[in-house]
Amino acid sequence: MTGRMVEAVDSLLNKMEVGHDGNRKEGGCSVAAKTHPDAKMHAVSWMGSHNMQVKEVPRPMVTDPADVLLRVTNTAICGSDLHLYVHGMPSMKSGDVLGHEFMGVVEEVGDAVTKVKRGDRVLVAFDIACGHCFFCNHGYQSSCDSTNPSKISEAMYGQAMGGVFGYSHLAGGYQGGQADYVRVPFGDVNCLKVPDGLADHDALFLTDILPTAWHANEMGEVHEGDVVAIWGAGPVGILAAHCAQHRGARRVIMIDSVQDRLDFVKRKLPGVETLNFKEKETVSALREMTANEPGRGPDVVIEAAGFHYSKSWLHAIEMKLQLETDTADMLNEMITAVRKGGRISIVGVYIGFVNHLNIGAFMEKQLTMRGGQTPVQRYWPTLLPKVQAGELVPSMVITHVLPLEQAPKGYKIFNEKSDGCIKVVLQPGATEAVTLPPAGRT
Structure with missing residues (x-):
């Protein structure tokens, strides 16, 4: 802490x-x-x-x-x-x-x-x-x-x-x-x-989880024709993808490291694309997947994983030493990957402070970030x-x-x-x- x-x-x-x-x-x-x-x-x-x-x-x-x-x-x-x-x-x-x-x-x-x-x-x-x-x-x-x-x-x-x-x-x-x-x-x-x-x-x-998934879409203002990327293929992430499809998103991309979960998503929600970040680096893979989109990136990115999933050794050490309570790894990926003027929606649980948040990219790309527990x-x-x-x-x-x-x-x-x-x-x-x-x- x-x-x-x-x-x-x-x-x-x-x-x-x-x-x-x-x-x-x-x-x-x-x-x-x-x-x-x-x-x-x-x-x-x-x-x-x-x-x-x-x-x-x-x-x-x-x-x-x-x-x-x-x-x-x-x-x-x-x-x-x-x-x-x-x-x-x-x-x-x-x-x-x-x-x-x-x-x-x-x-x-x-x-x-x-x-x-x-x-x-x-x-x-x-x-x-x-x-x-x-x-x-x-x-x-x-x-x-x-x-x-x-x-x-x-x-x-x-x-x-x-x-x-x-x-x-x-x-x-x-x-x-x-x-x-x-x-x-x-x-x-x-x-x-x-x-x-x-x-x-x-x-x-x-x-809880259906309203939370819907809230993620509401905060991200997901509407017809959007490209939506979701971090976390757990229950909330899966239902967020379900809601995005229901709201008319043109493409939904699910990101996780557990292939069984990504396969589950593809069985339950035909049309959802998947990305295993153990096999491909997330940001570069998303850029490749959205290279032909007008904004060259997702319109909306949704964080449905939470504070303790650190990817980098730096954040893992800082959390272990209680120099931060939460990790900014996925938030930084989202800030980097989303298109300019895009929307960031956070429903994964965060409890305190993060270090090394790329606030400069957030500001310069004219992004909107919203988060919160669903009402x-x-x-x-x-x-x-x-x-x-x-x-x-x-x-x-x-x-x-x-x-x-x-x-x-x-x-x-x-x-x-x-x-x-x-x-x-x-x-x-x-x-x-x-x-x-x-x-x-x-």
């Missing part, structure tokens, strides 16, 4: 137990849920780097009047969960329950909840929004001003970001949804009823009808459906990219793995 981050994190952790003391911001909600005096549940708990365990923990209860208590039926491992699995995060604590992509059946509601009721099948946005602050009212629910009491987030970023389920105390310290039950604050805002006839596996990714709730009215109509098929990325008890295996194969793993869904209460029918495109 840089000195600024070390100072901010160390001083605050020495003063407070962020997220475990029930602290809350004005207009917000309780962070720590009340727990049932007798009932227990199983939950996926972070016990340290590469150490996920399924533990028996107290079952949460409705704590605030706007809460929903959800019995979880499906919960996915997100690519951003792997950042916690491998590296941890400032303020991570042993026993933290992870998971922010989940859906289930409403078990109980608080007195102030009016839009959902016991027995409803709902999906839950990963970003915890209050629904009434300035940012929520302007469609930036992931920047909610009321749901993250973390002073660390405020110290690092100047303002605290919105709360996130199961994503460290930097994001509020909320218990995650890789569990039998989860408490959902502001249930009317953060729960969406699943229409009858829409299967769970088709609805599940409206919680899931903003996109539900757009995306739900597209999923219902089969225009978007987010379940195409699912490769493994496992019982919750096999979460450690799920994390391991997802992180190692082994066994053909692209996306893992965990099912509380299940006793064996499930094979889904082919999703949409095969």
